Amino acid sequence: MAEQQDDLELLVEFKQESTKERAFTKIMKKYQERLYWHVRRMVGGHEDANDVIQNMFIKVWKSLDNFREDSQLYTWLYRIATNESLTHIEKAKKRQSVSMSDDDNPISNSLKSDTDYDGNKVQWKLQQAISTLPDKQKAVFNLRYFDEMPYQEMSKVLETSEGALKASYHHAVKKIEEFILNH
Amino acid sequence: MENNNNIQQEQEEIGSPVFGIIDNSNVFTVPEGYFDELPVAILGKVLEQDNELPEGYFDELPLKVLGKTQNEAEVPEGYFETLPIEVLGKINTLSQEQTLPAGYFENLSATVMQRIKAETTEVDVHAEMKQLSPAIAAIGNEHPFTVPANYFDNNIEAITKKVIGKQPAVIVQMGTARKVLRYAVAAVVTGFMGLGIYTIAFDNTQQVSSNSAVMAKADNILKTNSIDDVFNSLTEADITDYMTSKGSNINAALVASTINDADLPTAEDYMFDEEALNDFLKGKNIIN
Numbered sequence: 001m002a003e004q005q006d007d008l009e010l011l012v013e014f015k016q017e018s019t020k021e022r023a024f025t026k027i028m029k030k031y032q033e034r035l036y037w038h039v040r041r042m043v044g045g046h047e048d049a050n051d052v053i054q055n056m057f058i059k060v061w062k063s064l065d066n067f068r069e070d071s072q073l074y075t076w077l078y079r080i081a082t083n084e085s086l087t088h089i090e091k092a093k094k095r096q097s098v099s100m101s102d103d104d105n106p107i108s109n110s111l112k113s114d115t116d117y118d119g120n121k122v123q124w125k126l127q128q129a130i131s132t133l134p135d136k137q138k139a140v141f142n143l144r145y146f147d148e149m150p151y152q153e154m155s156k157v158l159e160t161s162e163g164a165l166k167a168s169y170h171h172a173v174k175k176i177e178e179f180i181l182n183h
Numbered sequence: 184m185e186n187n188n189n190i191q192q193e194q195e196e197i198g199s200p201v202f203g204i205i206d207n208s209n210v211f212t213v214p215e216g217y218f219d220e221l222p223v224a225i226l227g228k229v230l231e232q233d234n235e236l237p238e239g240y241f242d243e244l245p246l247k248v249l250g251k252t253q254n255e256a257e258v259p260e261g262y263f264e265t266l267p268i269e270v271l272g273k274i275n276t277l278s279q280e281q282t283l284p285a286g287y288f289e290n291l292s293a294t295v296m297q298r299i300k301a302e303t304t305e306v307d308v309h310a311e312m313k314q315l316s317p318a319i320a321a322i323g324n325e326h327p328f329t330v331p332a333n334y335f336d337n338n339i340e341a342i343t344k345k346v347i348g349k350q351p352a353v354i355v356q357m358g359t360a361r362k363v364l365r366y367a368v369a370a371v372v373t374g375f376m377g378l379g380i381y382t383i384a385f386d387n388t389q390q391v392s393s394n395s396a397v398m399a400k401a402d403n404i405l406k407t408n409s410i411d412d413v414f415n416s417l418t419e420a421d422i423t424d425y426m427t428s429k430g431s432n433i434n435a436a437l438v439a440s441t442i443n444d445a446d447l448p449t450a451e452d453y454m455f456d457e458e459a460l461n462d463f464l465k466g467k468n469i470i471n
Contacts, residue, residue, distance in 0.1 A: 028339050032339065050334075057342045058346050114328070123322060146324050146326060148324075150307075170315060174316070177319055
């Protein structure tokens with residue numbers, strides 16, 4: 001509740017020309033880290049995540065004036081971050097198909113190219129398993145398991161019913177489990 | 184019959200000629216119909232024994248019952264003398280059990296909120312995963328990624344440059360900022376501006392100069408103990424007007440953001456010594 005009140009104050013500040021920049025900087029400071037990790041888990045590599053998060057905040061700057069205050073700022077930010085990530089992944093897939101690469105999973109490639117990558121570590125194996133999920137299901141799994149987001153809020157971020165999200169999450173868990181047990 | 188023959192044969196083999204000539208037929212007899220009546224007779228006997236009461240049972244019964252009742256109603260010796268003490272002891276124990284831990288009500292809402300949060304989010308996710316897939320639950324939800332050092336600090340700058348085309352606004356804690364600005368505005372109000380101390384804070388090209396008139400006024404404020412009145416009379420508008428007039432609010436915020444309340448010179452320090460704030464700012468590398 002306190003977070004929501006703070007957000008409302010930030011939005012009021014943002015709408016005033018004299019405090020707009022300061023409010024925007026505060027919003028970035030407050031949310032950039034958790035949004036970055038959400039994006040990073042979606043796209044895999046730091047450079048990709050950095051591109052997405054910067055584009056995302058530029059969009060926020062341009063459209064925050066039109067933000068409807070009947071929803072929470074942070075679910076709105078998560079929605080933009082998720083959509084930007086999905087667009088980025090689509091573009092990466094198209095680039096990959098143009099370059100006729102054998103491996104059609106750019107996220108998996110991105111993970112493997114990480115300097116810290118260790119295929120024997122279960123945490124990396126889990127990330128590899130997640131990278132095999134359909135993109136939207138990946139967002140469902142990440143938001144639930146890593147961001148520990150309640151289904152109610154996920155429903156607002158992904159604009160999908162809670163029931164559909166639960167079903168998607170359960171299927172995702174089974175697929176990931178199968179991947180881990182077989183690799 | 185075969186069995187009978189075998190026995191006879193056995194006797195013969197044993198070599199006893201007597202048994203060889205005497206057969207083993209029964210010589211005893213029973214009254215006619217004996218075996219027909221025997222079960223009924225036995226059953227009747229059994230029932231009769233079961234229902235039979237000892238002689239004089241009913242004569243002794245009232246006495247026995249009375250005796251038993253009297254025994255049960257008996258209380259241990261001294262029971263009523265010790266009863267009040269025992270009851271009071273129990274009441275005290277109950278009161279102690281009902282005593283609440285210190286700060287119970289202060290912490291109650293936080294405890295309840297914590298439990299609600301735990302039950303609705305975090306625990307749910309992990310409990311849910313344990314149920315869905317113990318294998319994934321065992322891995323946990325820590326991710327293996329890292330980011331370059333200071334990435335998040337630099338990222339704000341990079342994004343701000345992109346969207347606004349300049350450095351991000353400096354964000355300062357208002358508590359600290361207000362304190363510094365109050366001193367600054369107090370200086371204006373009391374005539375300290377003549378010293379140029381605060382101008383230096385915001386524009387380090389100017390130098391501190393002595394001003395005996397202002398010092399005399401400051402001395403008077405201290406003597407009349409009215410410094411708190413001066414500070415308290417300052418409004419947000421005074422501060423804003425002052426900062427606007429100086430046209431350097433970002434620098435002011437920068438000053439405020441680099442210092443701790445504890446490090447600030449006291450008002451008296453620079454009421455008596457115009458160099459105090461100057462020295463302080465030099466110490467903080469804000470001015471040369």
